[in-house]
Amino acid sequence: GAVVSQHPSRVICKSGTSVKIECRSLDFQATTMFWYRQFPKQSLMLMATSNEGSKATYEQGVEKDKFLINHASLTLSTLTVTSAHPEDSSFYICSARATPSVRNSPLHFGNGTRLTVT
């Protein structure tokens, strides 16, 4: 159980275009999802916390107008990288926690999306 599906797994786009990444909880509901960015051989950097039915909470230094997050339902959150540039190339990972949450319940991660901007 507790599967998080992330799509696409890999995307290549041209500079200036926008890319949407989907994160779905397949067998549980998640009021909160998290979006991470991972640079090569580095740890995960939390970008934002996605809340169902409300605005996302962005971490300091993350441009909310560039990384648009929509959490339209209890099973789906999307991250749109707008006007992508080569420096946005990275591995993006989403995670979710089952609802109702309990303190010690773990995060479940998607398999990530490798974005390459040319």
Added chain:
Amino acid sequence: GDSVTQMEGPVTLSEEAFLTINCTYTATGYPSLFWYVQYPGEGLQLLLKATKADDKGSNKGFEATYRKETTSFHLEKGSVQVSDSAVYFCALSDPRVSGTYKYIFGTGTRLKVLA
């Protein structure tokens, strides 16, 4: 603020060798502690967890004990296999302090097991 420190990698071992990956943390409260594993090109998978002092998490031959006195959560395995080659992340979460369920991750330790 809360933080997690992991030993730097990469760690290279021969098959059947003993593995230890060190993890220490600083926290103002009483966090839950986790080990996640990331295989190449994939997301993170929960490996094991411990929610209070002296708890031992275990899974797939891996173990880690929550040591409050040393603020540590070292990962161990008695006999590693080539298939254990991956990046291992130590993490903590304490919503009572942060008010959210944010996780704080260590920098990850890459393990390479040679046949």
